[in-house]
Amino acid sequence: MHTIQTGGTTKVEIYQEILPQIESLIRGEPDLTANLANISAVLKAAFGWLWVGFYLADHNRRELVLGPFQGPLACTRIPYGRGVCGQAWEKGTTIVVEDVNRHPDHIA
Incomplete structure (x- = not known):
């Protein structure tokens, strides 16, 4: 299981931190649904959006x-x-x- 941890305080810093995590999650995974599901989870965890x-x-x-x-x-x-x-x-x-x-x- 992957955990999302960011130390960034601005949106730009958070995006810079999570982009490599997202890339590693989707690298080699050809299924669009699986990739979009993981991207949604990463973004929600990183930003705390509703x-x-x-x-x-x-x-x-x-x-x-x-x-x-x-x-x-x-x-x-x-x-x-x-x-x-x-x-x-x-x-x-x-x-x-x-x-x-x-x-x-x-x-x-």
């Missing part, structure tokens, strides 16, 4: 489908252009929000 995870694009159905995550329950499917994640996919860019609960199209 929710960390991945949505995978289903281009045929034009929706995001819940992938591996750590945290409370999440939406299973997000339509293209809806919520923060769907809007980021539609725009092809990262969207940073201070408080997702205050986002006008937040999907709870």
Whole structure:
């Protein structure tokens, strides 16, 4: 079992410390689901965030489908252009929000 220990105090320092740990976890592992699950766990442990995870694009159905995550329950499917994640996919860019609960199209 791997443990995540960081001495960093800034996000940059923490990312610099966990990147080699993530690389060692996924090196040689071809399974996407396993790798995304471990990456989610590392990020949640390192930063203490409430929710960390991945949505995978289903281009045929034009929706995001819940992938591996750590945290409370999440939406299973997000339509293209809806919520923060769907809007980021539609725009092809990262969207940073201070408080997702205050986002006008937040999907709870």
